Amino acid sequence: MALPASRRFSYNMDTRNEVAIITGASRGIGRATAIALSEAGFKIVANYRSRDQEANELVKKISSQGGEIKLFKAPMGSSDEARRLVQFTLDTFGQVDVLVNNAGITATGIPLGEFSEDGWEEMLRVNLSAPFYLIKAVLPHMRERKKGNIINLSSNVTQRFPAGYGPYTVSKVGLDALTRILSKEEGPNGIRVNSVAPGPIDTEMLQESFRILGPERAAALINAVPLRRKGRPEEIASVIRFLVSDAASYITGQVIYVNGGGPT
Numbered sequence: 001m002a003l004p005a006s007r008r009f010s011y012n013m014d015t016r017n018e019v020a021i022i023t024g025a026s027r028g029i030g031r032a033t034a035i036a037l038s039e040a041g042f043k044i045v046a047n048y049r050s051r052d053q054e055a056n057e058l059v060k061k062i063s064s065q066g067g068e069i070k071l072f073k074a075p076m077g078s079s080d081e082a083r084r085l086v087q088f089t090l091d092t093f094g095q096v097d098v099l100v101n102n103a104g105i106t107a108t109g110i111p112l113g114e115f116s117e118d119g120w121e122e123m124l125r126v127n128l129s130a131p132f133y134l135i136k137a138v139l140p141h142m143r144e145r146k147k148g149n150i151i152n153l154s155s156n157v158t159q160r161f162p163a164g165y166g167p168y169t170v171s172k173v174g175l176d177a178l179t180r181i182l183s184k185e186e187g188p189n190g191i192r193v194n195s196v197a198p199g200p201i202d203t204e205m206l207q208e209s210f211r212i213l214g215p216e217r218a219a220a221l222i223n224a225v226p227l228r229r230k231g232r233p234e235e236i237a238s239v240i241r242f243l244v245s246d247a248a249s250y251i252t253g254q255v256i257y258v259n260g261g262g263p264t
Contacts, residue, residue: 019093020244021085023047023076023134024103026054028203029153032233033100034058036241038067042098045089049075049103068093076103077125082133090141098244099138101131101175102153105168106205108212112166120167127171132178139186146190149244152179153236154197156259172197176255183253192252194243199259201231226261 020037024030025046031054034044044062046069048055055071062069070092074081089096104127107119131152142148154176157169176195183193200206200221210218222230239258242248 017041017043018097019043019045019089019095020098020100021045021047021089021096021134021138022100022102023085023130024049026051026058028205029198029201029233029236030100030102031058032237033102033240034069035062036234036237037098037100037244038062038065038069040241040245043067043093044069045072045085045092046070047072047074047076047085047103049073075126076130076134078130079133079136082130082137085134086137086141095145096138096141097147098149098151099134100151100153100240101134103130104153104171104205106165106209107168108209109164110166111164115167123167123171124174127168128174128178131175135178135182139191142191143186143189148186148189148191150179150182150191150193151240151243152176152193152195154179154195154255156197156199156257156263158197158255159257160263179255180253187252192243192248194252195255196236196239196243197255197257197259198236199225199231199257199262201233201236203233206230221263224263225259229260231258231260 020042022030022034022044025034026048034046038044046055046058059069059071072085072088076082086096105123135150152175155172157165158172158176161169179193179195186193236258239256243251
C-alpha cells in the first residue's frame with residue numbers, strides 16, 4: 001500500500017543551481033568537499049590562502065566534469081575578508097545555500113603552559129573567529145531566503161582532550177558550542193547548522209602531526225582506531241554532502257564524529 005503524501009520521503013540529492021562556499025578548499029578535506037558538492041550539482045566558491053597551483057588544479061578538475069567553480073584567494077580571519085567572500089559569492093552566483101567552514105590550523109606537542117600568546121591568538125582567530133565572521137556575513141542572506149546550511153569542521157579531539165593539542169582542542173570545543181547554540185537560534189529561520197568532527201584523516205596536517213609525534217606514537221594512535229586505519233578526505237566529504245542534502249532535513253545542532261570508531 002502506498003504511503004499518503006504527508007508520510008512520503010524523497011531522498012533528494014539533486015542540488016542543481018545551489019551554491020556552496022568552502023574555505024580551505026585547495027587541498028585535503030576542503031578539496032574533497034568541493035569535488036563532492038560539485039558532483040551533487042552545487043556551484044562552488046572555493047576559498048584558499050596561498051596554494052595557487054593546487055587551487056587551479058581543483059578548478060580544472062571540477063570544470064572538466066561540467067561543474068562551475070570560482071576561486072577566492074584570501075586568508076580567513078577577519079570580518080572584512082569574510083564579508084568580501086560572501087559578497088563575491090552573491091555578486092557571482094546570486095545566492096549562498098551552503099557555508100562549509102573548513103579552513104583551520106593546528107599545533108602538536110606543545111604544552112599549554114609553553115604555548116606562545118601569539119600562537120594562541122592565531123589558533124583562535126583562524127579556527128574559531130573566522131567561522132564566526134563568515135557565519136555573521138552569510139546569515140542575513142540565509143535568513144531572508146529562509147534557507148541555508150552551515151557546516152563547521154570540528155575534530156575528534158573534542159572527545160579526547162589530548163595533551164599537546166591544547167589550543168587546537170579549545171578552538172574546536174568552542175566551534176562545537178557555536179554550532180549547537182546557532183542551530184537553536186537559527187532553526188526557526190530555516191537554517192541548519194552542524195559540525196563534522198573527523199578522526200585521523202590522511203591529509204598534510206595529519207602527516208605533519210605524525211612527524212612531530214614520531215613513528216611509534218603515530219602507529220599507536222592508528223592502532224587505537226577500531227577500523228585500524230586512517231580515514232580519507234573523501235569519507236568526510238561524503239558526510240558533508242549528506243548533511244547539506246534534503247535527506248538530512250531533520251538534522252541540526254549535531255556534532256557528527258567520523259573517526260573510524262575512535263580513539264576516545
